[in-house]
Amino acid sequence: MSLIEDLKWRGIIYQQTDEEGISEALSKEMVSLYCGIDPTGDSMHIGHLLPFLTLRRFQQAGHRPIILVGGATGLIGDPSGKKEERQLQTIEQVQDNVQSLQKQLAKIFDFDGDSGAVMVNNFDWAGKMDLVTFLRDYGKHIGVNYMLAKDTISSRLDTGISFTEFTYTILQAIDFYHLYENHNCKIQLGGSDQWGNITTGLELIRKMSAEGSKAYGLTIPLVTKSDGTKFGKTESGAVWLDRDKTSPYEFYQFWINTSDADVIKYLKYFTFLSKEEIEALEQSFEAEPHLRAAQKALAEEMTRLIHGEEALQQAIKITQALFSGEVKELSAEEIAQGFKDVPSFSVEGTEELRLVELLVDAKIVSSKRQAREDVQNGAVYINGDRVTESNYTLSDADRIEGQFTIIRRGKKKYFLIKY
The missing domain is CATH 3.10.290.10 (RNA-binding S4 domain)
Structure with a gap:
């Protein structure tokens, strides 16, 4: 099964700008592709994970991932999904957030070998750009009518949008063009809400690069829960990757409490278990749902990936102690995790x-x-x-x-x- 076929089986592909072109490019050579995140906070939450885990699948198939943390675009704010202007952060705040997010993302990727991951910060090129260069070299190629047709912009016209956020899509397009020219990056991957920004990047590459240049966009679906509630939220708030915000035990508990209706989908989305392994878990789940083998596998895979084997074993130990009542076997650190929310x-x-x-x-x-x-x-x-x-x-x-x-x-x- 090819990489694209595997992604389709997992339900990960939402849109492709050129399915045939993407498949052909991936089959011919190692392809560099990127996914980005703006450092609006000092930690990612699990709602950010799927695009980067998908990028990791490309690396496992022999392609080179480029991980972009937007030190420049984070200073502006993506209007996508927002009904009002974002609160602007200081440069110092954003750059501190960049470093925190880079550390979290570094745990997901392999940085060695021919397909070793590359970490970049768009402040390194966009932060040095003067206004005249932005307007003459890039703004000239993107029409106002073209931008007004984007859902992320048109949806804000009634409530109002500043020129700052209006130009965000051009800044992200410059990222794609810069990576295309300097890192031979052929594909941008993102969530379904990034389709407009991705296609603007392709428009800029088409107009500024040599004739015959090929670049593509691919988006993944919004992660949903079967009961209609928002994925990645608990009663106490978002499930963060930062262990100080969400402990490994809480992280483990989130995944092990996945509903029966969602667990197989999440195994396909988030874990690197093979098709055969997931299908075996699905059969076990259907035959003996009370054993919750699928939920346990999901929780173990995700906690190991984000927090490591030691933290996973600690989370399992806390879970077993609470179930059995043998809490005196826990260390003070484990008690602090497991009893964080009790009176x-x-x-x-x-x-x-x-x-x-x-x-x-x-x-x-x-x-x-x-x-x-x-x-x-x-x-x-x-x-x-x-x-x-x-x-x-x-x-x-x-x-x-x-x-x-x-x-x-x-x-x-x-x-x-x-x-």
Whole structure:
């Protein structure tokens, strides 16, 4: 199966400017192709992943990926999908974001060998460009009517669009032209919302490059959930690639909680498992859905890819401990990950704590009478161990690495005591 056939089987291809031309180019030689992202924040979230994972598939097939982080275009703001002007960031903010995103993207690609990835920042060429050069050398080739026909621009005409954002599509077109001329880049890959910007780049290449030049565009579909809710969002917000914003355990949990209706699609989209491996998981899933083998495979593949094997094993350990109740086996770091969103109560000092009083002070129960009843009835656990003595006093031995005590009331209600 060819690369394009594999991408079609996975449902990844949305639009191609010239399907025959792309297939022919890929079959003849190693092709350089690029995908870009603007550094509007200091971390990517999983909604950004699919274009870059698709770019990685091209690298696995022997082609060279160019990863562009838009230090220049990030200063302007893509009007795509926005109803109002973006808040402009300082150059310092944007360049800090560039470095953060480059580190995250570097984990996905291989930078060695003939098809080693190339990382670029469009501030290196666009940031040095003066206004007259922009207008004479590039603006002259892109007509206003042509730009007004773009959905990203026409959709903003009623609410208003600044000249700054109006020219964004030309800046991105300059990127494609620059990479075409300096890196022999033949294909731009992006999300479906980037179609207008990609075709503007092709228009600029057609008008400024030698006759007979060939360049192409390819877009991937918007990732959706079967229930209509937005992909990549949880109750606590976006699922980030930065482990300080979304811990590896939370990242793992997002994927393992994928619905039955979406899991096979996401295995095709996001993992590098083969067609045979995914079809085997699909058969297992259909025969024994309660085992959730497909979800486990998805969570493991994605967590390993973004955070590494050690973080994956840590996430699995936390998951198993919470399921079994054997939480005393967890380290303080693992507790901080696994219990990030549970109710917590901070205790100052090192004095011993009476359990009944702590249950009331931490608002785990409403009264001392209720606390004593819960303890005597065996409904209270400290670090996974049931405590039935109403006069129990917590000691240093109950403090995991001197930082945490985990109290469970009933089967699933966890509370975190912090020291």
